[in-house]
Amino acid sequence: MAAPLLYESQTRAPLVQGPKDYHQITEDIVRPIEAAPSKLWWIGFLISVACLLFGIWSVTEQVIYGVGQWNLNRTIGWGWDITNFVWWVGIGHAGTLISAILLLFRQGWRTGVNRAAEAMTIFAVMCAGQFPIWHMGRVWLCFFIMPYPNSRGPLWPNFNSPLLWDVFAISTYFTVSLLFWYTGLIPDLATVRDRAKLKWRKLMYGVMAFGWTGSTKHWQRHEALSLVLAGLSTPLVLSVHTIVSFDFATSVIPGWHTTIFPPYFVAGAVFSGFAMVNTLLVVSRKVLKLEEYITIEHIDVMNKIIVLTGSIVGVAYLTELFISWYGMNKFEGWAFAQNRVNIFSPYGWAYYIMMGCNVLSPQIFWFRKMRRNLTVTFFMSVLVNVGMWFERFVIIVTSIYRDYLPSSWATYYAPSIWEVGFFVGTFGLFFTCYFLFSKFAPVIAIAEIKHILKKSGKIYKEKDKINHIEKESIDEFAHEYAHAH
Amino acid sequence: MAVKKFVVGIFTDEDVLFPAIKKVRSAGYKIHDVYTPMPIHGMDHALGLRETSLHTAGFIYGITGTTTALSGIGWVFNSDWPVNIGGKSHFDLPAWIPITFELTVLFSAVGMVLTFCWLCQLAPFVRKHHFNLRSTDDQLTMVIECTEKSNEEEIKAFLAGVGAVGINTQVAETEWWMGRYDKDKTPFEHQGTALA
Numbered sequence A: 001m002a003a004p005l006l007y008e009s010q011t012r013a014p015l016v017q018g019p020k021d022y023h024q025i026t027e028d029i030v031r032p033i034e035a036a037p038s039k040l041w042w043i044g045f046l047i048s049v050a051c052l053l054f055g056i057w058s059v060t061e062q063v064i065y066g067v068g069q070w071n072l073n074r075t076i077g078w079g080w081d082i083t084n085f086v087w088w089v090g091i092g093h094a095g096t097l098i099s100a101i102l103l104l105f106r107q108g109w110r111t112g113v114n115r116a117a118e119a120m121t122i123f124a125v126m127c128a129g130q131f132p133i134w135h136m137g138r139v140w141l142c143f144f145i146m147p148y149p150n151s152r153g154p155l156w157p158n159f160n161s162p163l164l165w166d167v168f169a170i171s172t173y174f175t176v177s178l179l180f181w182y183t184g185l186i187p188d189l190a191t192v193r194d195r196a197k198l199k200w201r202k203l204m205y206g207v208m209a210f211g212w213t214g215s216t217k218h219w220q221r222h223e224a225l226s227l228v229l230a231g232l233s234t235p236l237v238l239s240v241h242t243i244v245s246f247d248f249a250t251s252v253i254p255g256w257h258t259t260i261f262p263p264y265f266v267a268g269a270v271f272s273g274f275a276m277v278n279t280l281l282v283v284s285r286k287v288l289k290l291e292e293y294i295t296i297e298h299i300d301v302m303n304k305i306i307v308l309t310g311s312i313v314g315v316a317y318l319t320e321l322f323i324s325w326y327g328m329n330k331f332e333g334w335a336f337a338q339n340r341v342n343i344f345s346p347y348g349w350a351y352y353i354m355m356g357c358n359v360l361s362p363q364i365f366w367f368r369k370m371r372r373n374l375t376v377t378f379f380m381s382v383l384v385n386v387g388m389w390f391e392r393f394v395i396i397v398t399s400i401y402r403d404y405l406p407s408s409w410a411t412y413y414a415p416s417i418w419e420v421g422f423f424v425g426t427f428g429l430f431f432t433c434y435f436l437f438s439k440f441a442p443v444i445a446i447a448e449i450k451h452i453l454k455k456s457g458k459i460y461k462e463k464d465k466i467n468h469i470e471k472e473s474i475d476e477f478a479h480e481y482a483h484a485h
Numbered sequence B: 001m002a003v004k005k006f007v008v009g010i011f012t013d014e015d016v017l018f019p020a021i022k023k024v025r026s027a028g029y030k031i032h033d034v035y036t037p038m039p040i041h042g043m044d045h046a047l048g049l050r051e052t053s054l055h056t057a058g059f060i061y062g063i064t065g066t067t068t069a070l071s072g073i074g075w076v077f078n079s080d081w082p083v084n085i086g087g088k089s090h091f092d093l094p095a096w097i098p099i100t101f102e103l104t105v106l107f108s109a110v111g112m113v114l115t116f117c118w119l120c121q122l123a124p125f126v127r128k129h130h131f132n133l134r135s136t137d138d139q140l141t142m143v144i145e146c147t148e149k150s151n152e153e154e155i156k157a158f159l160a161g162v163g164a165v166g167i168n169t170q171v172a173e174t175e176w177w178m179g180r181y182d183k184d185k186t187p188f189e190h191q192g193t194a195l196a
Helices: A022-034 A039-065 A080-104 A110-135 A139-145 A162-195 A199-208 A216-249 A261-287 A296-326 A330-341 A348-366 A374-400 A417-440 A446-456 A458-467 A474-482 B014-026 B054-080 B093-119 B152-161
Strands: B003-011 B030-035 B140-145 B166-173
Touching: A022 A162, A022 A417, A022 A446, A039 A110, A039 A417, A080 A110, A080 A162, A080 A216, A080 A261, A080 A374, A080 A417, A110 A139, A110 A162, A110 A261, A110 A296, A110 A417, A110 A446, A162 A199, A162 A216, A162 A446, A162 B093, A216 A261, A216 A374, A216 B030, A216 B054, A216 B093, A261 A296, A261 A348, A261 A374, A296 A330, A296 A348, A296 A374, A330 A348, A330 A374, A348 A374, A446 A458, B003 B014, B003 B152, B014 B030, B014 B140, B014 B152, B054 B093, B140 B152, B152 B166
Parallel strands: none
Antiparallel strands: B003 B140, B003 B166, B030 B140
């Protein structure tokens, strides 16, 4: 069987705090499911549902009266909708990064946060999918995008189009993430089922746990499945945002037509995704009383990834700026120098919000004290996602609002109430799903925490030190490491 | 469908369980299964289980996806509905890579999960006999099958000797059946009755 953590670092702080045993872990993580939802949960849930309903209203309005309800115009054919699409897809990426890539890298700390992050991925991709679908206008014909034998020829979609690649990428990504998440959830649902006292809970979790028993052979297959799914998801997650970036990069619009887009989009996606994970977990750990499982150590590590990916994104911004000048293409140069960097241009302000939020503000996480400060973390996580939203807005709108001919320069684009409502509605969808998830499913992977407990649990780590199983002290280890020849 | 008699030993620590498995196996008892709340590294080897072939299945499904994508797109663009797009080649392999890759991953993942559920008999409304409800919580449950030759009391004494904290005998259905977990009704008369 594959062990998620073969070597336990002496210098890393314990991943599970407090005197925990297996039973206590079950108790702690299942408690929010078995207890009645708190007042705070109800308030959050109802606000989310209200947002969702407003979104449904906005979309209905758009379906009845057409895409003209949005303030898109001749030059700006893509506005808030595609911005929101890319933003939500990007947010989803952190879940897969945590659950798949960090599993392959044997990072034990992922066990505390992977379940919630994977759930977030699924909900974010659900939100993202709404935008292209409803933008089609005649949404009842949306199945036209799928290749199937039809009575129109048969007429096939264009397999060479990045927009069709997107259809395949997003639907595959959603399916694989859902399978990965649910197979991980099955043993934990069985734990809830076997503790259940109420009839409906026995029925519901009995159905959802698929009759899991915890047999050794099943665990062996489960581990193999997780590992291969992680191996598949790792290139998948990179491919998804690469393909999303192809929507722009394969066009010949100045500002979009750049080869740097795939890595730049993937780094940005991980960046915003980790910020969203932080937003959710800083609140969840407090509300669900899971501070001993999602420790400051976890938050610290995630903030390190935020400063890393934020800086990668910063390098990408500067590189494309430099290349737009160095490439000596007049249109490309104009798109950057006049439509973005020039603060007095109609959307110049958006460029500086993007720079400020994504490149400058995360640098605060070079300081350990800041990384471990929950208020700073929460504030920063929101700021990063504001910045990442503006990044997509800048890329999309500032590249197209001034066409090649000044006569086709668009009038100032601002979203209509229905565009805003649609975006608010996806927030509603996302948080409604998240609230339901946090009430009905274990927010932390119970089996995985139990698996690392005896290596990374606080009391076990300390006991190990007393028993001298790891013979070196931290100082000796660091000293030797420093002098390794 | 087979109803059999089992001796169930309950453990609380894997450090006790591992040597116990070794002793039980070398004493010649037949371990039906060990149920644990989490995957335990090396348990499959300790029980002498062979490595799973799920990886191989995943590879085959993946190849199927690759073939489906390439042959499907190739057929559409070259024979079913060849469109002249600015005189470009009909066999435009680089542009097919994204969809081919996605379908490879999709087929592999979906196929593997379905195979996993098939092999482990996992599905909604599937019910199985649970020897110990706490084996999804904090206890490790070793189940030894009784044959005509085995002496039940002897197995019990042996399990007590190797560190089991709880021991009982159960007559149980080894296969799955359709049922709900909120109903205690079982399809067979002897189902799950603890005899001792």
